[in-house]
Amino acid sequence: MARNQSVDRFRRLTKELQQECLQAAHDEMQAQAGRLVGVMKSVCPVGEDEPQPGLLRSSIGFTWGSPPKTRATGAFRPKGKNNLGVNVYAGNDEAFYARWVEFGTAPHSVAAGSDSSRNKGQGSGIMHPGAKPKPFFWPSYRLMKKTIRSSVKRKLTAAIKKRSAE
Numbered sequence: 001m002a003r004n005q006s007v008d009r010f011r012r013l014t015k016e017l018q019q020e021c022l023q024a025a026h027d028e029m030q031a032q033a034g035r036l037v038g039v040m041k042s043v044c045p046v047g048e049d050e051p052q053p054g055l056l057r058s059s060i061g062f063t064w065g066s067p068p069k070t071r072a073t074g075a076f077r078p079k080g081k082n083n084l085g086v087n088v089y090a091g092n093d094e095a096f097y098a099r100w101v102e103f104g105t106a107p108h109s110v111a112a113g114s115d116s117s118r119n120k121g122q123g124s125g126i127m128h129p130g131a132k133p134k135p136f137f138w139p140s141y142r143l144m145k146k147t148i149r150s151s152v153k154r155k156l157t158a159a160i161k162k163r164s165a166e
Contacts, residue, residue, distance in 0.1 A: 017163045024159040025084060025152055032148040033062040033086040039144060040090065045101060045134040051094075059095040060137075062088045090137050104133030 037060055044057040068089060091098025107130040 013163075017160065020163060021156055021159050022084065024155045028152045028155040029084070029086050029148075032144075032151055033088060036088055036140065036144050036148065037062055040088070040136055040140045043140060044090075044136040050097075056090070056095045056098055056101060059092045059098065060088075060090045062086050068092070088141070098137070100131065101134050102137050103135075105131045 040060050041057050044060060046054050046057055050056060064086060066087070090102075105128070108128050110126045110128045
């Protein structure tokens, strides 16, 4: 076999391996994102203080590429130039209170025209006692972060080993 043919064959095999690895990573990231969303939905608080019970839980999801304009988002993405990233999110236009549930709120005035930055209306009118945090998003992410990464790495390693054994 001539030298140029060997080099061309090597480049072709490398390009095929790269595509197989990207596909394996994509498939595994999608599966892991689905698992993470399932965990988040299982621990998401569903309260009677919601406008519609279960609205926050139904707003949890994932997408490829840029995240939607929501209130609380996170992402897991391998480093590199292959814009391969999954964004997991909670909250939407109807469930705008996702961040308030996750992190809680401080006591504040809900009187008409109140503005805490100028101390206007504070102390008079209706006071909201605040809400305790009920974290569901970030604890779930932190719980599964290592599992997600190791699972993607295992799939990539398996794809490489499969191709190199041929």
